[in-house]
Amino acid sequence: MNLQLEKIDRQIGQTLQNIEFELNERLKIKEIAEVASHKTVPIHQQSIWYYFGGISLFFFAVQMFTGILLLFQYEAGIGTAHASMLKLINKVEFGRVIRSAHSWSANLMVLSVMIHMFSAYFMKAYQKPREFTWISGTILLFLTVTLGFTGYLLPWDDLAYFATKVGLEIAQTTPWVQAEWSKTFFWPGQLAADILRGGGDITNITIQRFFGLHVVVLPWIFTGFLGFHLFLVQLHGNKIPKYIEETKNYRSIAFFPNFFYKDMFAWLVCLNLLAILAVVWPWHLGPEADPLAAAIEGIHPEWYFMAPFELLKWTPAAVGPINGKFIGIALFGGVSVLLFLVPLWDPHTNTGRFARIGTYYGIFSLFGLLLFTFFAYWCLDNNSMCNAMHGFFPSLVHTLGIGH
Amino acid sequence: MNTENSNATNQEIEQEQVVSPAKRAFIFATVSGAAAAFAAGIGFVAFRYVVTGNDTGNDSAVTEVKIDGAAEMPANSSKTFKFGSKPSILIKDPAGAYFAYCSVCTHLGCNVAFQPDQERIFCACHGGVYDFKTGKNVSGPPPAPLSVYKVEVKPNGIYALRA
Numbered sequence: 001m002n003l004q005l006e007k008i009d010r011q012i013g014q015t016l017q018n019i020e021f022e023l024n025e026r027l028k029i030k031e032i033a034e035v036a037s038h039k040t041v042p043i044h045q046q047s048i049w050y051y052f053g054g055i056s057l058f059f060f061a062v063q064m065f066t067g068i069l070l071l072f073q074y075e076a077g078i079g080t081a082h083a084s085m086l087k088l089i090n091k092v093e094f095g096r097v098i099r100s101a102h103s104w105s106a107n108l109m110v111l112s113v114m115i116h117m118f119s120a121y122f123m124k125a126y127q128k129p130r131e132f133t134w135i136s137g138t139i140l141l142f143l144t145v146t147l148g149f150t151g152y153l154l155p156w157d158d159l160a161y162f163a164t165k166v167g168l169e170i171a172q173t174t175p176w177v178q179a180e181w182s183k184t185f186f187w188p189g190q191l192a193a194d195i196l197r198g199g200g201d202i203t204n205i206t207i208q209r210f211f212g213l214h215v216v217v218l219p220w221i222f223t224g225f226l227g228f229h230l231f232l233v234q235l236h237g238n239k240i241p242k243y244i245e246e247t248k249n250y251r252s253i254a255f256f257p258n259f260f261y262k263d264m265f266a267w268l269v270c271l272n273l274l275a276i277l278a279v280v281w282p283w284h285l286g287p288e289a290d291p292l293a294a295a296i297e298g299i300h301p302e303w304y305f306m307a308p309f310e311l312l313k314w315t316p317a318a319v320g321p322i323n324g325k326f327i328g329i330a331l332f333g334g335v336s337v338l339l340f341l342v343p344l345w346d347p348h349t350n351t352g353r354f355a356r357i358g359t360y361y362g363i364f365s366l367f368g369l370l371l372f373t374f375f376a377y378w379c380l381d382n383n384s385m386c387n388a389m390h391g392f393f394p395s396l397v398h399t400l401g402i403g404h
Numbered sequence: 405m406n407t408e409n410s411n412a413t414n415q416e417i418e419q420e421q422v423v424s425p426a427k428r429a430f431i432f433a434t435v436s437g438a439a440a441a442f443a444a445g446i447g448f449v450a451f452r453y454v455v456t457g458n459d460t461g462n463d464s465a466v467t468e469v470k471i472d473g474a475a476e477m478p479a480n481s482s483k484t485f486k487f488g489s490k491p492s493i494l495i496k497d498p499a500g501a502y503f504a505y506c507s508v509c510t511h512l513g514c515n516v517a518f519q520p521d522q523e524r525i526f527c528a529c530h531g532g533v534y535d536f537k538t539g540k541n542v543s544g545p546p547p548a549p550l551s552v553y554k555v556e557v558k559p560n561g562i563y564a565l566r567a
Binding site for chain 2: 199312
């Protein structure tokens with residue numbers, strides 16, 4: 001009896017070895033495993049920030065999964081979009097949960113990508129040799145926010161309509177001088193907005209174009225940059241902050257399986273968080289969009305657009321010949337672009353003047369972002385303090401006689 | 405015998421022996437030039453494709469619109485209507501006079517609302533304020549007044565006319 005079992009055991013062992021051998025001949029599993037076994041992750045007091053790249057990836061995976069499920073129910077179009085959302089929420093089993101998970105996960109993804117970006121910034125992970133990792137990361141942040149913007153229109157509720165309207169009007173502020181002739185020279189924004197809308201107004205074709213961008217074009221571009229970004233992370237490994245590297249105050253652990261398990265644990269926490277949010281706080285769906293109706297009181301965009309939204313309330317209507325809204329957009333855009341291009345102006349030193357400026361600039365940007373986001377929420381009820389604050393610059397340029 | 409390796413070796417030898425730097429440069433320039441020409445051609449086709457399909461909405465054909473139910477409006481109230489494709493607003497003030505505007509805010513395009521209690525036109529998006537009797541931008545970020553329609557009370561109804 002025992003002899004029989006031993007024989008079977010040997011045979012199974014032999015077969016498994018054969019399968020492994022044959023697969024290895026074709027897939028080079030051993031070589032890949034060999035390379036993977038050398039990958040390590042440094043563990044130190046700032047290691048927690050290393051998780052946010054993986055967490056962003058997790059939420060992206062959730063977006064793919066829930067997004068594909070939503071595709072089975074959503075019908076793009078003015079007459080059908082909102083109705084299909086209502087059906088999804090009220091009739092389809094777990095429809096509300098899937099939809100809420102998609103919306104919550106989108107927001108958590110933006111948050112996690114932002115934490116990932118700022119932590120990479122302050123660790124100076126953008127410096128040589130990781131410049132391309134940083135640049136591809138900023139492109140991924142831009143794509144994440146653009147995915148949020150294009151997805152926002154699709155349910156075709158009242159908020160969706162005006163959010164898209166304002167967003168595209170911002171895109172076309174490029175004729176920054178209030179004169180007809182300026183449109184001849186500064187047309188790209190107008191053109192881009194017209195192409196996205198399919199004309200001057202938000203219509204059926206706008207929903208269709210946003211739908212196409214949201215579910216096909218942007219995810220593919222995103223996946224391409226994500227692959228590049230992850231490839232570079234494998235190439236260069238984790239950045240260790242200079243002061244930790246110098247004091248050698250860290251140890252290294254194997255990525256696989258040690259850090260991988262920690263990553264999985266973080267993902268598990270995120271999955272549970274997402275499940276609780278999606279079930280306990282289902283995402284709001286407003287009444288169907290009415291292109292005739294007035295924007296409702298207290299209307300505001302998602303939290304990640306609140307800072308530029310608030311900035312638009314501060315800017316005067318016009319300063320000299322320059323359009324006021326352009327000043328607001330240019331200010332926000334300029335600060336962001338300078339932040340994204342940091343590898344160019346703070347290229348390689350960890351100490352010294354530019355390194356210090358880099359750190360201060362990061363603090364300035366983060367603080368400005370948080371401050372204006374706070375103001376934005378505080379000012380939603382148009383309280384008198386806020387009105388005075390928003391009136392300051394318009395009065396100033398008016399008093400100086402250079403605008404209104 | 406591994407045939408893949410021997411092929412690679414042959415190619416390497418071929419490159420070293422045959423291709424001179426000048427020839428390399430020539431081939432590189434020709435191929436990139438051809439690639440650029442293809443890209444430009446395809447790019448132009450795609451660009452014209454996305455640009456010309458847009459409905460730029462020529463509303464100038466519409467010169468007047470009858471506003472249904474305007475006569476029954478109570479004083480100090482407003483109602484929305486469409487002028488061509490443009491969302492528009494008709495306001496009846498406490499004295500019974502009518503004012504009509506395109507309701508698209510000149511700041512960033514939200515639809516404005518008439519606030520009877522404060523006797524003003526307000527845009528909820530970024531807090532723009534307009535005078536309800538003239539459409540003039542009074543405070544907040546709007547850079548220009550609302551576009552005004554002339555209101556005519558005819559025997560068969562109330563009309564908004566392009567001013």
